[in-house]
Amino acid sequence: MKALAIDTSLTRITIAAKNDDKTAYLTLDIGMKQSEKLIPSFEYVLSQVDLKTSELDYTVLCKGPGSFTGLRLAFSALKAIELAYDVPVYGVGTLDTYSYAYSDLDIPVLCAVDAKKNRFYLKAQYKGNVLIDDGDYQLEDACKGILKIESDRIFVCGSDAALFIERIKELVPAKKFLCLRGTPNETENLFAIAEEMMDKKIPTLKDFDGPVYIRASEAEENLTARSNNASE
Template sequence: MKLLAIETATEACSAALWLDGDIHERFEFAPRRHTELILPMVDSLLAAAGLRSADMDGFVYGCGPGSFTGVRIATGVVQGLALAADRPVVAVSTLAALSQTLIEHDQPVLAALDARMDEVYWGCYLPADSGMQLQGAEHVCSPETVPLPETRQWLAAGSGWYSYAERLRARLPALDITVVADVWPRAAASVALAARNWTAGRVLTAAQARPTYLRDRVAQVKQST
């Protein structure tokens, strides 16, 4: 199985190849340079492996939540590659990818990305044999209203913990939380999760690829009530 993944929903930019279980990645922390960097990263990975995009079995994109522009970049690039190669795609949550980067610690993860507008993108993930698994649902909300997870030891990661650490800790006083610094969603984590989804048949056509905008979805729900 050969998969190509792109993750550009945060300040970090990355692409990764899954080649029958071996993962190869290009990664750079590069705010506002994703459009400039992502295609050269893809070309570099494919050239190093002696492959073309048409050789891929499928393509993977970090569907968000995250920067609206960044999520659209990943969705658009993967959609274009998949259409050209006539291959399916797999969508992977950016919060899941963030959590998956810490899978070797075998601990649950409180993933929080700065959503701006005084809010965070929030998800609680538990380790499993097949990768990090979402507990409940992902949310966009203020730090004071993040859903309360069960009491246990947690790792915490993501830009939300840089921007709102005191407010998040005040919301979660009963939890034993260790913040892991300098952790970003990465395409290597996305492609590892995507391989699980691929095996389970959870794939989309290129035309079905859509970003995940938690804030938009919440707004639509409020308008309909």
């Protein structure tokens, strides 16, 4: 398969291209410069595996939750490729992407991404069963969900697994939290998930599909506040 995968759900962007048995990866931890670097970066990665955009069988992205700006950039870039070359776009939830490699573990797997302001995007699963739904959680609410998990050991993955464990371990002393050191390459998971979606005939993203934010943007929060004040 010939494919392009992009994860811009964090300030770190990761791009991968594969041309059958050749694969190239690029990760840029450059802060808020995604708009400047995204297009040149995926053109560079494609060139490393001797692949043209028009030759792609599919593209796949992390659809959120995550960075508002980053997610919109990825959607815009891949939908432009779809319009230009009729290349289907697959969308995979960020938390599902990060937890995919650990789905066969014999203990519950909790994926954690820092949502700032002492909150985390979380999802917990065990053998395909969802234990904590995708959501934007305060630590107190996360504790309630974790206490309902029967296992006394929980594997934590995701971009901010270590930070989450640091914040939560004293609040839930009855649980033992485990995680791996280092940062895995989540774009490999995107390729695998997208090809499973193909096999299962799961639809690609529609024209009207957009990022998954979970939390309202600051502009939406301000608009809601003004509306509430006006109605009082």
